[in-house]
Amino acid sequence: xxxxxxDLAVGQWFKADGEPxxxxxxxxxxxxxxxxxxxxxxxxxxxxxxxxxxxxxCAPPEDYSxxxxxxxxxxxxxxxxxxxxxxxxxxxxxxxDLNRL
Numbered sequence: 173x174x175x176x177x178x179d180l181a182v183g184q185w186f187k188a189d190g191e192p193x194x195x196x197x198x199x200x201x202x203x204x205x206x207x208x209x210x211x212x213x214x215x216x217x218x219x220x221x222x223x224x225x226x227x228x229x230c231a232p233p234e235d236y237s238x239x240x241x242x243x244x245x246x247x248x249x250x251x252x253x254x255x256x257x258x259x260x261x262x263x264x265x266x267x268x269d270l271n272r273l
Contacts, residue, residue, distance in 0.1 A: 186230060193215075
């Protein structure tokens, strides 16, 4: 197995031609790398094309609205003051320091 192939993992983000995308699958038998672009479109590359693409690893986007086709205001972003908003799926241990006197 090629060394570059062992370095690929689902969930990694890469950038090629300024466009970010995430690896969502690697099939060594079919020699395919499946990616999802930030706008939600899926694309597959054979191994030769992947090498020619010369994609560079990058950080994931700060928000996930691109693939969902929604605006930032639609999914309830946290306040800018750093205090998380209480919600249905919050872990109460995250706010334990806020309850101390």
